[in-house]
Amino acid sequence: QAQLVESGGGLVQPGGSLTLSCAASARFSTYTMGWFRQAPGKERDFVAAISWNGGRTSYADSVKGRFSISRDNAKNTVYLQMNSLKPEDTAVYLCAATRGIVLRVGIRDYDDRGQGTQVTVSS
Numbered sequence: 233q234a235q236l237v238e239s240g241g242g243l244v245q246p247g248g249s250l251t252l253s254c255a256a257s258a259r260f261s262t263y264t265m266g267w268f269r270q271a272p273g274k275e276r277d278f279v280a281a282i283s284w285n286g287g288r289t290s291y292a293d294s295v296k297g298r299f300s301i302s303r304d305n306a307k308n309t310v311y312l313q314m315n316s317l318k319p320e321d322t323a324v325y326l327c328a329a330t331r332g333i334v335l336r337v338g339i340r341d342y343d344d345r346g347q348g349t350q351v352t353v354s355s
Contacts, residue, residue: 236327241349244317252312252349254327261285261305264330267312268339269323270348278337279325280312290335295321317353324348 240252266281280301281290289301300313310327328342336342
């Protein structure tokens with residue numbers, strides 16, 4: 233079971249950038265990793281996913297071209313670089329891990345998840 237801890241959230245102006253990090257433990261390099269987000273009163277939505285070796289990525293249409301997921305297996309960390317942020321990107325962002333190799337978009341397909349970090353985009 234992977235333990236996941238997110239960091240890097242905060243308050244940013246529209247058009248700004250943030251990089252989120254997710255530190256993992258326990259055989260991180262064998263896991264497919266995903267980022268999800270949940271805004272107040274809304275469901276938890278898929279943001280991005282990356283395969284165990286970083287060779288494959290997947291993004292939600294709403295973030296394509298603005299967000300980038302990456303990983304450093306030597307540091308047991310996955311990143312989410314977020315550019316051109318919009319107010320509608322405001323949410324709690326959490327990372328999740330799965331032993332499966334398919335880049336799933338449903339949070340229920342992931343075995344473990346972190347507590348999340350708040351991202352607020354506002355002027």
